[in-house]
C-alpha cells in the first residue's frame with residue numbers, strides 16, 4: 001500500500017536554513033520539536049492540517065514569511081482573509097491535547113494571552129485583547145489567532161493554532177492590502193525587528209501557558225486574560241452566527257465564553273462572535 005503523501009502547494013518555497021536558526025535559538029521542550037519554515041506558502045494552517053495525518057507527535061510548528069491564501073475565522077461559510085505580506089510572521093502549531101472538543105476554542109485565548117505577554121514584556125507594546133482573540137493597539141489590529149480542530153467519534157484528534165503577527169509590515173503595505181485599520185510592531189516602535197526573535201519568544205511563552213492550560217484548564221489563566229481584555233465592563237455590540245446583540249461585556253467564563261448582560265438585565269453566554277466596539281446610543 002502506498003504511504004499517504006503530504007501535498008504541499010506548488011507555490012510553496014521552503015526555507016530550511018531559517019528553521020535551523022530558529023531551532024538553535026528556541027528554548028522549549030514540546031512546542032517546536034520539529035520546525036518547518038517557508039519563504040512563501042498558501043496558508044501555514046493548511047500545511048499543518050496536511051501534516052496532522054502523518055505527524056502523531058504534538059508541537060510541530062510551521063512558519064512562513066509570506067502567505068498567498070492566509071485566512072481568518074469563518075464569516076458565514078466563507079473564511080475571512082488574513083493579509084500576509086512579507087514582513088509579517090505567520091505560524092501554525094499542531095497540538096494534540098487530551099481535552100473535550102468544546103474546550104478547543106480556549107486555545108485561541110491561551111495563544112492571545114501568550115502573544116500579548118510577549119508584546120508587552122519583550123517589546124513594551126501595550127496590546128490588549130478584543131474577545132476572543134484579536135490583539136489591538138489603540139483599536140488597530142496587530143495580531144489575529146485562528147484555531148481549527150478535527151474530531152472523530154466525539155473526541156478531539158488535533159487542534160491547529162494559527163498566529164498572524166504584523167511584525168515588520170509597513171503602513172503602505174497595510175494600506176495596499178486594504179488593512180488600514182491594522183498596525184504592526186514596526187509602526188508602533190519605529191524599528192524593524194528580528195522575526196526569529198519574535199517567533200521564539202511567542203513559542204516559548206505559548207508553551208508555558210499551554211502546559212498550564214493542559215494541567216488546570218483555563219482557570220489559572222483567566223485572571224491574565226481578563227486583565228488584558230479591552231472590553232470588560234463596556235457596552236458592546238456583538239455579531240453572532242444568527243443575531244446581533246448589545247449589552248455590557250460582564251465577564252469571561254471558564255470555557256472562554258463571553259457573558260453579556262443585555263439591556264433588560266438578562267444574561268447571555270456567547271460562545272463565538274465578532275465584537276464591534278460600541279458606545280451606547
Ligand code: BT5
Nearest residue numbers: 043045070071072073080082083091144145162163164182
Ligand atoms: C483572525 O481572523 O484574525 C485570524 C488570523 C489568523 C492568521 C494566521 S496566519 C498563520 C495561520 N495561517 C492562516 O491561514 N491563518 C493563520 P478574524 O478574527 O476572522 O479576522 C480577520 C479580519 O482581520 C479580516 O477580515 C480583516 O478585517 C482583518 N485583517 C486581515 N489581515 C490583517 C492584517 N494583516 N492586519 C490586521 N488586520 C487584518
